[in-house]
Amino acid sequence: MGSEIIRTEGLSKYYGDGEALVKSVDQVNLSIWKGEITAIVGKSGSGKTTLLHMMGGLEPPTKGRVLLDGSPLYEMNDSRRTKFRRERIGFIFQKFQLIPDMTIRQNLQFPLDVAGKKKDKAFEEELISMLDLEDRLGFYPHQLSGGGQQRAAIARALLLKPDLILADEPTGNIDEAAGQELLKFILRSNEKYGQTFVIVTHDMAAAGMAHRIVRLKDGMVQPDSGEENRRGHV
Numbered sequence: 001m002g003s004e005i006i007r008t009e010g011l012s013k014y015y016g017d018g019e020a021l022v023k024s025v026d027q028v029n030l031s032i033w034k035g036e037i038t039a040i041v042g043k044s045g046s047g048k049t050t051l052l053h054m055m056g057g058l059e060p061p062t063k064g065r066v067l068l069d070g071s072p073l074y075e076m077n078d079s080r081r082t083k084f085r086r087e088r089i090g091f092i093f094q095k096f097q098l099i100p101d102m103t104i105r106q107n108l109q110f111p112l113d114v115a116g117k118k119k120d121k122a123f124e125e126e127l128i129s130m131l132d133l134e135d136r137l138g139f140y141p142h143q144l145s146g147g148g149q150q151r152a153a154i155a156r157a158l159l160l161k162p163d164l165i166l167a168d169e170p171t172g173n174i175d176e177a178a179g180q181e182l183l184k185f186i187l188r189s190n191e192k193y194g195q196t197f198v199i200v201t202h203d204m205a206a207a208g209m210a211h212r213i214v215r216l217k218d219g220m221v222q223p224d225s226g227e228e229n230r231r232g233h234v
């Protein structure tokens, strides 16, 4: 067993109140282990996206904590949390849009410039070819299909080689063959760079390649989740 990269303690997000109270995520104690691919599965509305957003520092919880490498994310001020997030986490989210007035090439370059990171040319070429973006680099996001935009967003996130990648339905908008290629790439990238992936998915092929599957139901982690129960922490 490796070390924890993320730990959630009593993590909860509630919306509304009284009869309209929705416990989107309810008392989740979860450890994400460094270097593992964890899939989060569950029915629509079970709280997967909310949990992923809270783990990524994007959504303050109603109760509980998120520790990223031991640092409590929501006890930092906003600017420190943003910096921490930018340096450590890659997001593949459907709502995380590309910058509209930049070409795809500029969209891929921009986060590297912000982070002051040098790009790995060979890795970039591999990504662009795998995601079939060669002919799209000079286009603006609105000139691409939804799937094309998603592929560009995937390339943008992976190019930074973050330690931790949070992905919400990464194969959701792309065709099956591209989805399979992407899963293979995730596996290779995980093996080669020891990156940690947390993937919310409905896709059984995506869940099947994970080292561990966490099941959510009504905002709670199901007790049979994961292959083992690690010190009371799922």
Ligand SMILES: Nc1ncnc2c1ncn2[C@@H]1O[C@H](COP(=O)(O)OP(=O)(O)OP(=O)(O)O)[C@@H](O)[C@H]1O
Binding pocket: 015, 016, 022, 023, 024, 042, 043, 044, 045, 046, 047, 048, 049, 050, 051
């Ligand atoms: N901003 C919000 N305001 C009110 N309720 C919300 C909000 N965001 C999420 N919810 C509710 O919280 C619950 C969990 O939503 P969430 O999107 O996390 O589920 P999910 O498992 O990701 O669903 P899906 O697979 O359909 O994306 C749902 O009942 C949803 O309606």
